[in-house]
Amino acid sequence: LEAEKSRQNTLQKELDVCLDTLASAKNKLAGVSLKADSRRKKVDGLTKEAQDAAAARTDCANRAQMLRDMQREYEGFSRSVKSVMTASGRGTLTGVHGPVSSLLTVETRYLTAIDTALGAAASNIVVEHAEDGKHAIEYLKRSDGGRATFLPLDTIKPQSLRENGLESHPGFHGTADTLVQCEPQYRDIVKNLLARTVIAEHLEAALTIARAHGNRFRIVTLDGQILQAGGAMTGGSVSKGTGALARAGKLRELEARLKQLENQNHQTETALAAAKRELAALDYDIKAIEAERARAQEDAARLSASVSQHQALVDSLQSQYEGLALERDSLEEA
Numbered sequence: 001l002e003a004e005k006s007r008q009n010t011l012q013k014e015l016d017v018c019l020d021t022l023a024s025a026k027n028k029l030a031g032v033s034l035k036a037d038s039r040r041k042k043v044d045g046l047t048k049e050a051q052d053a054a055a056a057r058t059d060c061a062n063r064a065q066m067l068r069d070m071q072r073e074y075e076g077f078s079r080s081v082k083s084v085m086t087a088s089g090r091g092t093l094t095g096v097h098g099p100v101s102s103l104l105t106v107e108t109r110y111l112t113a114i115d116t117a118l119g120a121a122a123s124n125i126v127v128e129h130a131e132d133g134k135h136a137i138e139y140l141k142r143s144d145g146g147r148a149t150f151l152p153l154d155t156i157k158p159q160s161l162r163e164n165g166l167e168s169h170p171g172f173h174g175t176a177d178t179l180v181q182c183e184p185q186y187r188d189i190v191k192n193l194l195a196r197t198v199i200a201e202h203l204e205a206a207l208t209i210a211r212a213h214g215n216r217f218r219i220v221t222l223d224g225q226i227l228q229a230g231g232a233m234t235g236g237s238v239s240k241g242t243g244a245l246a247r248a249g250k251l252r253e254l255e256a257r258l259k260q261l262e263n264q265n266h267q268t269e270t271a272l273a274a275a276k277r278e279l280a281a282l283d284y285d286i287k288a289i290e291a292e293r294a295r296a297q298e299d300a301a302r303l304s305a306s307v308s309q310h311q312a313l314v315d316s317l318q319s320q321y322e323g324l325a326l327e328r329d330s331l332e333e334a
Helices: 002-072 079-090 108-123 130-143 184-194 203-212 244-333
Strands: 096-099 125-127 150-152 172-175 197-200 218-221
Touching: 002 244, 079 096, 079 125, 079 130, 108 184, 108 197, 108 218, 108 244, 125 130, 130 150, 197 203, 203 218
Parallel strands: 125 150, 197 218
Antiparallel strands: 096 125, 172 197
């Protein structure tokens, strides 16, 4: 009886340990499952983010390519400009650099003002030498390609504006040539076309500047209104974003945005790959814990059955022991 009671205690302790293991496995499984659900939501979110970023990148790339195609085809330029640039591309004409507007870079806020200040001169074609311009004009005559204005780098002289006190006027931004970026070889062209044009914040500022300086030079506002030298005024609504300068500015914006989207997409893909690795590791842990829990359940069921069976044996031995004790006591009394 004592031996079987000891065995019963051992079985019960094994069952208790197994039940503790089972409870621990359940708790671990709940915790890891919670983390896995969180990572799964993160993977879903990053997947959507990556898809959106890829779609935005594709859209941006398509729009940028469309603008590049328009630039390559000189969309928006006159027939004569297209004719000269096509002939230059074929090698028929030499020394052709391109239309003025294709050689300049302008900040977005000044695009309308500079486009207005250039006017038709935006389509003037810059050439290396006066002889190159002569050949281009002869080509247009022969091919009935229309008329164009040529700006030879070796003959065009820079202009300048010498007016005291301009910088002190509210709304004065500078002369137009100082607000344009270009390669050094084109600087005299820019000065020739824009150095005597002042850029002002708005019409009120332009009028104040013009009155103070006797209407001696042209002033263009940021929204495209013009005060001509001599006092004439030109203004009204302006079509924005249609000129070559505006297209070039939009293309630069799209290319910058495309780089940003590519970086964003790379970061998202990297984060998505890391989240997927974390989720895979957690799923592996879940499978391992579930296997541990299954073994613990099997062991618990087996040990529980053994404890119950062994308890029946202990109870039987206890009854036998008590019966023998009674019989012994009876014999001793007799």
